[in-house]
Amino acid sequence: MAxxxxxxxxxxxxxxGALIYPIHGSPIQDGILIVQKGKIIAVGDxxxxxxxxAIITDVKGKVIMPGIxxxxxxxxxxxxxxxxxxxxxxxxxxxxxxxxxxxxxxALAGGITTINIMPGSGHLMSGQTxxxxxxxxxxxEDLIIVNEKxxxxxxxxxxxxxxxxxxxxxxGTRAKSAAMDRELFVxxxxxxxxxxxxxxxxxxxxxxxxxxxxxxxxxxxxxxxxFHTHKExxxxxxxxxxxxFGFRVVLHHVSEGWKVADQIAKAKVPCSIIVLDAPGGKLExxxxxxxxxxxxxxxxxxTGFHTDDGITDSRFLIRSAALAVxxxxxxxxxxxxxxIAGAKMLDLSSKVGSLEKGKxxxxxxxxxxxxxxxxxxxxxxxEGKKRFDLAIAxxxxxxVGGFHVYSEDRSELEDDDNVGDIQx
Numbered sequence: 001m002a003x004x005x006x007x008x009x010x011x012x013x014x015x016x017g018a019l020i021y022p023i024h025g026s027p028i029q030d031g032i033l034i035v036q037k038g039k040i041i042a043v044g045d046x047x048x049x050x051x052x053x054a055i056i057t058d059v060k061g062k063v064i065m066p067g068i069x070x071x072x073x074x075x076x077x078x079x080x081x082x083x084x085x086x087x088x089x090x091x092x093x094x095x096x097x098x099x100x101x102x103x104x105x106x107a108l109a110g111g112i113t114t115i116n117i118m119p120g121s122g123h124l125m126s127g128q129t130x131x132x133x134x135x136x137x138x139x140x141e142d143l144i145i146v147n148e149k150x151x152x153x154x155x156x157x158x159x160x161x162x163x164x165x166x167x168x169x170x171x172g173t174r175a176k177s178a179a180m181d182r183e184l185f186v187x188x189x190x191x192x193x194x195x196x197x198x199x200x201x202x203x204x205x206x207x208x209x210x211x212x213x214x215x216x217x218x219x220x221x222x223x224x225x226x227f228h229t230h231k232e233x234x235x236x237x238x239x240x241x242x243x244x245f246g247f248r249v250v251l252h253h254v255s256e257g258w259k260v261a262d263q264i265a266k267a268k269v270p271c272s273i274i275v276l277d278a279p280g281g282k283l284e285x286x287x288x289x290x291x292x293x294x295x296x297x298x299x300x301x302x303t304g305f306h307t308d309d310g311i312t313d314s315r316f317l318i319r320s321a322a323l324a325v326x327x328x329x330x331x332x333x334x335x336x337x338x339x340i341a342g343a344k345m346l347d348l349s350s351k352v353g354s355l356e357k358g359k360x361x362x363x364x365x366x367x368x369x370x371x372x373x374x375x376x377x378x379x380x381x382x383e384g385k386k387r388f389d390l391a392i393a394x395x396x397x398x399x400v401g402g403f404h405v406y407s408e409d410r411s412e413l414e415d416d417d418n419v420g421d422i423q424x
Contacts (some may be wrong), residue, residue, distance in 0.1 A: 012036040013384065014050045017060030018365070023340050023354035024219055033064055038383035043355045045349040059365060063375075065335065066114025066135075066355050067344030067382065068317055070273040072226065072252050072306035075314065080120025081127060086163055086170045088182050089129030089155060091212040093119050094144070097168035099137045102398070103314070103367040107132055108388035110315035111377040113144065114343070114352050116306075121158040121228040123170075124177055125184070128214055129153040129226055131346050133362075135384050147347035148379035149222045151411035154250075154346070155214060157181070158228035160284050185245045188215035204359065224248045224347065226272075230255040230284040239267045250345045252306065254296075255288035261299040270302040270345050274312060276318035281311075293321075293337065294328030303362055304342040315399060322371040335370065 014033050020031030022043050034042040034050065057096040078095035081088050084270050099116060107115060113134050119126035132143040132152040155209070166172030171180055191212040198204035209266060217223040227238045227249050235254055240251040251257070251271045254395035264271060273292050288293075296303045305320045312320060321334040329337075340401065343353025351360050353380055368375040377399070380388035389395050 001336045003224050009117055010037070012041065014054040014056045015064060015365070016050070016056055016064045017057050018064040020355065021063065021065040021335055022141040022356065023066055023336060024356050030060075031064070033355060033363065035384045036361075037067045038046070038385075040355060040357055040359050040360055040361050042357060046351045049124065053165070061329055062378065063366040063368060063370060064355070064363055065366065065370060066339045067364055068338050068352055069113045069114045069148065069304070069346070069348070069353055070107070070112045070307050070309075070314065070317060071116050071250070071304050071342040071345050072274075073107070073115045073117055073309045073314065073401055074120070075107060075115065075309050076101045076117060078119050081123030081125075084121050084169070086180060087125040087211075088119075088123060088127045088247070089125050089184070089212070089214050091119060092153070092396070093117050093128060093156075094130040094140055095151065097130065097132075097140060099140050099143050104396070105132060105398040107309070107397065108311070108315040108382075109377060109390075110379045111380050112307075113253075113319060113362040113364075113380065113382050113387075114346070114348065116154065116226065116342075116346055118156045118226065121156070121162045122165075124157065124158060124163045124181055126156045128223075129156050131348065133352075133360075134380070136164070139261055145348065145351070148350055149347045151223050153216050154224045156226050156228070157238075160230050160234045161282065162225070164230065167260065174234070178241065180245070181241055184211075184217065185219075185241075188212050188219055189245070190206055192216045212263070214311055218247045219245065220249055221246075224250060224345070226250050226251050226252055228283075231261045231287070232256040237261060239263065239269055243267065243271070245264055253285070253308075254292065255285045258289050258292045258295040259287070261295050261301065261326075264296070265299040265301050270304070270307045270341070271296055272304045272306050272345060273324075274306055275323045276312065276317070277323060290327035293324035293334065294330075296331055301342060302341055304345055306340065306342075314393075316369055317373045318375075318377075319373075322373070325371055331371065338370075338386075344413075 007399040015033045020028040030046045032048045041186050041344050078093035079096045118129045131145050134147045137143045146152045171177040199371035229235050229238045309316050325334045343349040363381050365379040378390045
């Protein structure tokens with residue numbers, strides 16, 4: 001089996017006959033996707049020339065689209081913010097995540113190939129997020145993906161009721177929440193100014209401050225802020241802070257974003273939204289609407305979807321987009337929201353989010369229309385390696401639940417049709 005995997009990486013793989021949604025460009029009927037050594041080398045129609053040494057897979061009747069980008073998740077146990085302070089810019093999700101967590105297999109079953117993993121939202125600033133690719137991994141370094149800005153994560157902030165505890169060190173009101181944010185960003189501005197004044201003279205550099213270092217990256221536009229916010233007034237406060245200190249921001253959740261879409265559009269701020277088919281949980285999210293995607297699209301706002309797993313199960317993120325389409329969002333923009341829009345929010349669009357020559361070979365094979373309730377994710381590929389296959393019993397168990405045959409070596413199961421039935 002190891003020899004087959006090696007050959008598959010060296011020889012081109014051609015997937016022939018599917019309806020392909022490249023995202024960048026129109027859908028391709030009877031399309032062909034060719035990948036090699038972890039990259040896409042060609043995408044086209046039936047006239048595309050397939051290399052003579054390619055391994056050809058007939059996928060007629062199937063649908064191929066880019067791997068899904070989840071812009072907001074809590075898989076792998078990144079933990080919430082530390083209770084020692086309301087503002088923890090020095091804390092890194094990277095240092096807390098278990099890269100062997102079974103949650104990642106669940107994400108693969110849902111067609112997710114790239115994830116922004118966040119610390120919790122119970123703090124004004126809970127720390128640095130981490131961008132990961134769903135590769136096979138035993139250590140975190142195997143999972144991270146460095147973006148166009150040279151970092152592998154953003155900064156998580158939050159407002160509204162989550163961080164308003166009123167206990168020692170935490171705000172009790174919305175006004176105090178914003179005031180505490182401002183105080184820390186002013187310190188970061190001062191720290192940044194000292195670094196710039198020192199120039200190349202290391203003897204004049206200020207003493208290293210791990211809390212302020214990542215905020216300098218935020219102020220320099222290198223690290224984007226991912227801002228948890230629900231109510232319309234909280235949304236506008238998040239925008240106000242970003243404009244006051246000049247940092248880039250992606251608004252997450254925006255339950256009442258449909259109320260202030262014009263203001264969001266004027267600020268040119270992207271939104272990553274969550275669509276729940278069973279709303280509830282907190283009063284400030286009662287204004288959530290299935291129409292938010294459609295309203296933001298009409299306003300010209302870059303819009304993506306996220307799971308906030310475990311709020312929405314990672315296996316069902318495509319369903320969120322389907323619900324948005326049912327409520328007026330266009331199919332085209334909903335597909336973009338699952339893929340390239342999220343990639344842009346993470347500064348990863350040169351690598352993932354669409355099926356284009358030179359990009360990472362991250363794609364999924366679906367049994368039918370992406371937005372049909374009857375459609376299943378049949379295979380998930382990450383950088384040219386098959387990471388999920390519904391035809392394999394152990395993989396299927398993560399998609400549908402139930403007991404399964406377990407093997408330390410997954411490859412033993414790929415050529416074995418008699419591994420046992422899943423008991424449900």
